[in-house]
Amino acid sequence: MENEVMFEEIVEYEDYKNWAKKDKINFLNEKFGTNNSILKGTIQLASSEKYFLITNLRNIENDIIINPFNNEILRNTICLCENVDSFLLKRNLKVGDEVIFKFTIPFSQHEDKNKLIIAKSKTVYKVTNIMEILDNIDNNVKEKEIFSAVNLIEFLEQIREKDFGNKINSIINERILLVNKNIDNYLKEIKNKIQTQEERLKELENIVSEKEFEIKELEILRNKYIELGILNEDNVNEKKEEIIKEEYIDIKDKKEQIDYIQKYLALNKGLYYDDHILKRFFLALHTNQIIILSGEPGTGKTSLVRGFSEAISAKHKIISVQPNWTDNQDLLGFYNPIENVYVPTPFLDAIIEAKENQDRLYILCLDEMNLSHVEYYFSEFLSKIQSDKILDLYSKKIYDENLKELNMKWEKYLKYENKESLKEELSNEEFNEFLALKRRYNLLKKYKAQVEIPDNIRFVGTVNKDETTKSLSPKVIDRSFVIEVKEYDENLVSKFSELEKENYQKRLYLKESDFKMESKDILDEIKEELEEIKLIFKKMRVYLNNRFDNQVKQILGNDYIDRDDLLDYIISSMILPKINISINERNEQIIDEISKLLEKTKVSKVIFDEMKEFAETEYILTFWR
Template sequence: MAYSSEVGNVNVDVLKEKLKVDRKGAEVVFQNEELFIISPSIQNGSNWFDLRKINIERFYNSKKKGLLLLRHNTYFLIADLNDFTTQMMRKEDMKSTSTGGDHWKFNIISIGDFFTVFNLSNKNVLYSMKYSNVENLKKDVDKFIKSISAYSGEVDSDFSYEKELILDDLDNSEIIRHINNFLIAKGFNYSEEDIKNFYLSLRSKPFAIISGISGTGKTKIVQLFAEAIGATEKNGQFKLISIRPDWSDSSDLLGYRDIKGDFIKGPLTEMVENALANPQLPHFVLLDEMNLARVEYYFSDVLSVMESRKKDEEGNFTSSPLLPQYNEDLTLPGNLYIIGTVNMDETTHPFSKKVLDRANTIEFNEIDLLNFDSMMVNESGESDKPLTVSNDVLESTYIHLKDAFQTHEALIRKVSEIINTINKQLEPIYAQVGYRVRDEVSFYMAHNTEAGMLLTETEAMDFCIMQKILPRIGGTQNIVQPVLEELQSELKEYPKSKAKVEQMLERVKIDGFVSFWNA
């Protein structure tokens, strides 16, 4: 559907003023305590519009009275949304595209002040719409909603939406066990320790980078992790975005205005809208081959907004507007998790410390070609069934260190002492970490404790050093080698970190230069 930015803004203002509703996440969705409104603005000569399945699902979840309120030039067409979906939106008439997702397409026929809608896939069924204009909109809507009921929870059998039970009472060990079994049932081998680390990494910060040599399953672990807890591309909770090497700003990711002034949403913006509209469910964005383009160029706006995260009066995560020129209500929600996969070779770009500071960098380089456990027949069939879980199982408890300090003071002091010792050894190469890294390591350790010690304290700290500190190290032999030798001794309690430092030492002696990525 083509939207005029000018008319779209007028539509927003009219609905806010006349009906006292606010736009919620998606561009065409408006709500207040009583009403759920889908209000497309039709600006094309053929009079067609479409309705997305995900917005209808949002309506069903709201349990409110629903209106379809079409803005057509200077007038509005009104319909009972519940009745419209029942009569006009059969499963077999649904279309699916990569840009529009699952949707239905309709056309309007007008004769004087009479308006009829038909489904372009089923032109035999017509639906009459009520007419109103801007001046009479409030009066007409108030009269209309008296004749309709809130959604009852019963869905027409022809409609494809099925409400799933959202689980929020599973403990962390049960979640990890389920995800591990799900991955095995799908034929993939990952250690349970790595799954625990990935889980804790997302809880401490909803942005992670997965590195490793090609073919180790970096993309697959993200896809299957998300699928195991109910997030798929089909239901709008998962999106794989392939990064192109020519991306030089955020427009391909977030969106841009075309020559007509219409805002063309980027794939990340669509996922943010989905997450805002379904706050009870986790949503995942996978930036595949993240460093084919310079991350600082196309992702800097998102990184900046990510650092503005805070909690509102109701305790929900919010942030500064992601696209203030498009929608001031579009913020990064607490149920959106962004994961990038990276390879390091001659076709890719290195990361700046700005990016590394803001992510957990998880390395997948261990390969066991003789492990065939996941190839065994899954006789029970239970472990390969995904669960639909609440976002509560992943959402971080903390944003600021003071939030965790009262309940985890001893742990945070211990973590700070360890990092401070490492920092002193990193000073000669200016690779020491700041408060942000200290805080996020503390959050990781606190979440591990609250989860019933998924990892031992030493194992958890080992992962944190590997993911938050060592990726910053790099340089020539005469500068870096003495630092690595000191770290080799200092990190003897942490086997993963010590092994990585030893790999870097070996590499710097051979090549005269080393980084975390080429060791």
């Protein structure tokens, strides 16, 4: 360059590159004639999209103070950015523009990475466009980016005394004052918020302190209740069942679990079930549907619930349905307004027990559930299972009033030390009154106004196919997974007779978490098959709605069942039980169409063939034959 004025002493790069970072920056500031690391240069593109060059480096006031190095590498600086084109467009810059910038040197122990002057991208601005810096400051303040605004103000304060002209410097001074004022207001706002938060924190600390005191008082009262026998200590301290691993067999694979269960039932219980029955029962336990076991009396429906539960170490409760059940009080109990207590049922007690042991799977079986009209006593409960799962036993207001009354009546007994002293000093009549209050109190605490159905319960119903029972309503069937249980095949007996019983005496230990309900989106190829199935059965007045789709998604969440078997089980347990129509010529054509559809299935074909055989004499095509 013609105007290039070199320093009297040229620094060799080989010496410079071994200096410390601080020494390098101080040296560059001295040689460039600046004390704030601010330079001027010209934009030039590089071969990368991640950075561009700034060449012709010089002092922002004096163009003849230039690079002090006798080395081409250090005659330029680079500016790193995400994308060069986007950066230049955003800053309204182009190749050849003169810019001002603040430089630094990235420290690294690798000398090749510790040699370049780096331009800080946030400080690169066109020399003639100082107003853009001010606009960016305003935006930062507006968007509460206080530290970015402060950095830009410091940058402006470092360059405003340079020779940009009185007009520019005057504008810079005005805007800096304005921004400082905005920042002051913002800091005051932050300070007020902090003060408000500190006051709120103090309030919360006081509330916590009050609650801690209340908890201590309640703890004292609870201990007093235990001493007086109002509360049983066994009920207060929940006992967890101790699991001895040696007593159980550990099998992870679900297919192998089903196979083991089949052999366990055969060799230990004398119960022989086709593997498709066990697969469907196991599959249904992963859904929120009611599991209906239908079949002739004596085919082992209730035994399946007992045996299967034992094989997987689940808790089971068998509830015998009575012919005179007419509403949900027969299922859940009722509130007695004379004695002011709730009168429960074994069914409700099982739900409460399950809620207290949520790691354990509970199977509640309504045995011979169609001895009475199912929709009379079960319809309301059925809706709750697949919605909010909250059972309203009685009014919350009644519960609160009872609890308040009992707590007031306890006060006169709190002066006694323990149950023995209370019994000694009270008359028989007074002590009997105390015992009545105790019973009422414990019933109230156990049977609150609302009870939540926990996720670890599965509901099963056994249904006999004979003239003494009632038919199931479409609402019940629509929410059920129906499994037809038949007499076992004698071949199963010989099949398992060769096995060693001692290899199958241990139970599995499957927890509630092993039966989590997981939905899976329906794949396109299965969706096409299901749509075809829906269209065919629609001709039979079987309408498969959104509930059906959601149930299918739960079924598909169990990928241990083969795809063909899954579709077979969906048809046999969720579609065929919905069929109940009179036979006419039009229906006969549809029957042939369904027979063709089911030709390759294992379970559905057998069931549908029996349905057709029944229809030949009774002129009704029904699953419930």
